Amino acid sequence: MHKDVETLLEVQALEQRLKELDSEINSLPRRLAAIEAQIATQKSALESAQAAQAASQAERRKLESQIQDLKAKVEKSRSHSSEVKNNQEYKALLDEIAFGEAEVAKSEERLLQLMEDGEVRAAAVKEAEQALAAAQAAIAGEKRAIEERAAADRAERQRVAEQRAGRRATVAEDTLRRYDRVARLRGQAVAVLDQNACGCCRVRLRPQFLQEILTPSDRVFFCESCGRLLYAATAAAEPEVAPVAGAAQLA
Ligand SMILES: [Zn+2]
Secondary structure (H helix, E strand, C coil): CHHHHHHHHHHHHHHHHHHHHHHHHHHHHHHHHHHHHHHHHHHHHHHHEEEHHHHHHHHHHHHHHHHHHHHHHHHHHHHHHHHCHHHHHHHHHHHHHHHHHHHHHHHHHHHHHHHHHHHHHHHHHHHHHHHHHHHHHHHHHHHHHHHHHHHHHHHHHHHHHHHHHHHHHHCCCCHHHHHHHHHHHCCCCEEECCCCEEECCEECCCCCHHHHHHHCCCCCEEEECCCCCEEEECCCCCCCCCCCHHHHCCC
């Protein structure tokens, strides 16, 4: 295999790795945003629970003050009982007292309900607080991991880009130009010979062309159909990295 083809295979693998790194680096802000959204959901759940608790407490305070007023009114009616002049007035007063006491009883019953409700609301607030704290703790770790990942990716990206530039600098200019053109057009620019066809476009080679490729020489071959650099994999020339695989093995 021509040395340039061997080098461009490496370049191709490095470029594949760069693509993977870029796609991962680009996905990180989205992942962070998803995490922030989770926290926002937990926060708003806590706020709802707190609002419900506050409403319940406000109703309770209002009712307590109403009960006080009602009791004062009943007390006042009772204190008037010595001033009544006849049976009719006395009966009216008793009715008033009975009515007031019934109102107090009814309100006190509602107050009991509100007290129970208050316990439920308080438990709901506590639960939401705990859920938020747990989410925040989990997310702090996740966020740190994402940030570390981003830093590692950027560092690797720099290394790989430098390595790629270094390898490209050793390739003959016209071969490199052709490689770039095909890579832009087809993504992968180096293809391995697969039996008697191009490993990428699958078009069969002319027998004479096939013979040329299989004969040891120092020429660079291009697929006559797709234009990719074409090489025959031999035991000795088999690259360590498969043309399209890439990244993981490289790193
Ligand atoms: Zn081809």
